[in-house]
Amino acid sequence: MIDNRNPMYKDNGVCAMYLPQATQRLIELALAEDLDGGDLTSLATIPADLAAKAHVLVKDQGVLAGMEVAAAVCRLVDPALEWQPVLGDGAAVKYGTIVAYLSGPARSVLMAERTLLNFLQRLSGIASKTALYVAKIADTQAKLVDTRKTTPGWRALEKAAVRAGGGANHRFNLGDGVLIKDNHLALGGHDIVGAIQRARAVAPHTTKIEVEVEDLAGVQAALEAGADIIMLDNMSIEAMREAVHLIAGRALVEASGGITLERIRAVAETGVNLISCGAITHSATALDISLDIAINS
Template identity: 55%
Template sequence: MNLNKEMVLKIIDNALREDIGTGDITTQAVIDQDQEMTADILAKEDGIIVGLDVAFWVFEYLDSSVEFRPLVKEGERVARGTVIAKVSGLTTSILTGERLALNFLQRMSGIATQTAYYRSLVKDYDVRIVDTRKTTPGLRILEKWAVKLGGGANHRFGLYDAVMIKDNHIRAVEGIQEAVKRARQNIPHTMKIEVETESLADVKEALAAKADIIMLDNMSFEMMEEAVRLIANKAIVEASGGITAENIIEVAKTGIDVISLGTLTHSIKSLDISLNF
């Protein structure tokens, strides 16, 4: 995926409407309209910086005359105390855009930093760390971009770009094989089919249905190992559910191909970043 500016500008427009409303009362009341200043954007803890373009687009959207100068690269790891960018221009424009620009930078950098941490835990194993659809509504493109810059990979973007047959689909049509059969009849031949499984019986049924990807959902390590043995490279194997920093190495040891983690986007700590004149 790429960071589509047109999509991001729609997010920025909505966010600025929410934040500014009828106007930045404090800034308008306190600051001279023609005053100009320069501000440093500072990383207050170690981490991976993502969202510099988005922060720039916030200021650009408010005032095209604002100058935004990144001092580090997108996706670069920095130490606490690093000045990551400088912003120059009308003081009113900088103050009005400050909070939103920082919100994006902090959250995206937090996601990238957490992704890099999980990736480092399994660096010795041939396994991919991927995200899920458990993202903040309306911010998916930003959060998935941050995962990618943190060294992870992206799962499907939405319901429209991949087939993923989950437990409720299976219950609704009374079986994995029937669900896969219906999917194959109604999708292009170029599209893969993923099936979520909860037991070894499910795995065997998904294999019989010739699923392209088999997800092992909330399985024990022992069950995962047996599932990998049963699948025997006939499908890509994904593990999901209940995976934490404490057990991810044991999951990787089972021989699965992909680990999907909702925690990359739904349970992150934003990186501490500030803007100072």
């Protein structure tokens, strides 16, 4: 068990074998944030040798995500904790769904409670919001993708939650691909053709070149320069439809900007291949999940 005064006092090494180091560090930071100074209430009121059982209960409708992270929180708080998942990431849940059971030393259960719930609630909220958007375009050719508008330090987890909700991932970081955006073009004299040519000259031959455009003239320039993906930024539905017709399959077409649940269906019906949406990560509402505890007999 970790030291009751500070969760980072001892490194029991039980988390690293399960999750990437970046995620392990995030969990450690979250535990340190919550347990710096220890759990004074539990130390004062709960006997050290008392055991407890608990279940993790959903109090809303949505899609589950973050179960492996919740398990890792328990392992890091105390290897004696036993996490028993009932469902996995991507499972549809509703009010009253039990998604996991947790048992072990009562103090440790309480020490893990808030951190594991914070991860589950946030990530399940993203998966749930993603699923709503995906359902709107399920019978079209368009695929919903996320953006880099993620919580600092949480990107890998939040993008995994998007996948759990049925979406797909765009770039993970700036080194993950070439995406020429408005600020790149502003600094380069708004020369779309030149920007694509310069990118093509230095990027690996396996790298696709994507460029953001705002009008049909930009679409034409991107086509002339041989862009692999053309992002239609904040265009009207009619303009997107015209752009798809102009591109005619010569490049993948991505719609971006102003993508709402009410509008996404109309965007998909223009014929675009991809729809990128920042709201599924930056504006997701946490799914209501609680941990209910009972003393072992």
